[in-house]
Amino acid sequence: MAETIKGRGSRQWLPGRFETTTHEAVDDGWAGPEADTESGPDPARPRTRVEEETARSIVTRNDSPDVGFSQSVNPYRGCEHGCSYCFARPSHAYLNLSPGLDFETRIFAKTNAPELLRREFARRGYRPEPIALGINTDAYQPAERRLGLTRRLIEVMLECRHPFSLITKNALVERDIDLLQPLAAQNLVQVHFSVTTLDPHLSARLEPRAAAPHARLRAMARLHAAGIPVGVMFAPAIPMVNDSELEAVLEAAREAGARSAGYVLLRLPHEVAPLFRDWLQAHLPERAAHVMSLVRQMRGGRDYQAQFGQRMRGQGQHADLLTQRFRLAWRRLGYAGLRPAPLDTSLFRPPRPDSPQGELF
Template identity: 55%
Template sequence: MPAPLPPRGRGTASNPFNRFAPTTSVALDDGWFQEVPPSRATEVRLETAKSIITRNQSPDLPFDRSVNPYRGCEHGCIYCYARPSHAYWDMSPGLDFETRLIAKTNAVALLEQQLSKPGYQCAPINLGSNTDPYQPIEREHRLTRQTLEVLLRYRHPVTIVTKGSLVLRDLDLLTELAEQNLVAVMISLTTLDDELKRTLEPRAAAPSARLRAIRVLRENRIPVGVLCSPMIPMINDMELESLLEAARDAGARQANYMLLRLPREVAPLFEEWLEAYYPQRARHVMSIIRQCRGGEVYDSRFGHRFKGEGPFAELLAQRFAVAIRKLGLNRRRDYELDCSRFCPPGGQMALL
């Protein structure tokens, strides 16, 4: 069957069975017609979570703990590496991931509880490691804002990764955190092309809105950088220098990038997207991805999964290194947050 175009405002038209499903079915084209995928409204299920701080031991990440107030992400980015996690809740990594969302209603209470444990050692908490903390449903549920209020109250450092302009709503909290060297923000910027963004990241903020977010955060003396992620061969990698320059002009002081990752169910969804929007170069794109991943579509090894290997990956790394040095986007000292101010719930605040 020809690759179907997603419903407007969604990243994919497919809703494949998750890998834990006991049975599967396959659609076959009988030659009569191609069904137009129906639109689907966003559903939000409320959940009482058992824990809220997720730990990791990855040497690839600059943090060892994170908080994700939501499961699933309405931004609908077709490449999102978090899509396979939806299978754990018996939902599809496809359309379900961007339409059937879960909000952790007790996130704030759990966070205070975990921060108050006697053995807790303070280190920066990341918001946005698995799904975007400023996706559209945050306007109603405000779990990210409530999380920031708790972290500010107890002077706990936090880093934020987002492609949502809604981050500016919390400028008051972010400004107070920044005054105490307790926050750093990374804005994910994938393309400057509005049409590419529309299909690649359908419900994320426009490129101009993300650059404005960088500008406003910088004007309010909040440490802000840019994350050019993912870099997709022959789709947006040619924009790398332009993305970095635009972010620098908006006020970013640090930059990073990641090569496209296609774990588990993400690979077939991404290939379907390529066939729908870039059929003439789809095979070429996948060929380069395999060259960067040892012949496979994905390589999960630490030290390789974010940057890849081989000629294309090495050239991309060299281009990035030259660009950030030229643009002055390698100021990492701006992002060393202060853990000494932390005062746990119920603890004695300093007098001075």
């Protein structure tokens, strides 16, 4: 069985569901311990590769009744945070890459994203609706520190007074307080933090390259102090792994200034199911069978249900109990009276079209 890899949520290059051939490494005994990486990367220490990508479009639209937005923007494909449970992992299969280790080591940066967003806003007939930034993969993952794509996207939002929300597991969002503060003053932004656990040891195994829980709460408090509306998402709720922390996470976030709260049940679409089962065997083998048994009880006897209305919450007694616990804590901690106002779309102003004569006035 493969060994765990420090700093990685997966420990295998699981083939994607569209692959017609698979490759398996075999040690024939000819390579000594001093063998380097001339024939390929060291599987025990996979390095992160960030590749530039020229995107054709940047705004993704949906009509799902399960999410509170119709437009989203993702400047990166793949995510170095390496969350073992990430529902976006199967998207790497479309690139003929593994939803396992490739997803967290092969990152694609849409370097023309800010220009595409500006062009979209300038399009004749564009009607502003709040944009969700970094929904599929975290817009503040480690590559953002060097590339700054998310910051440039926010600059476009500020220029055009376009409303947006974002969700992150990274304290790097503090870097952009200078942009988020004037947006918040016009009711144009809300920032949500995904907090899965308050236990740094569990967090280091579940989401190895995300910010530690205390760092996320500290960032939340700093944004709140700057007048930026912040919220918390307890996501995902995993039975017998972190579900017992639901109330504690909501309380810690409330103390840090969170004005809204939500939760999402563990989702295991496509390749995520075998990858998460493997994670359980590696880190919680004594609980693995029980965890998956409870997951199936909340998913109609399967690993996952993709139907609208069930995929975020599940069904059955355990799912209902989780919902009741959340609602009780939500009311007790005062979230019920702190619902943020809808973001303002009336202030939007399209960017001025580029002119070969430049700006004269």
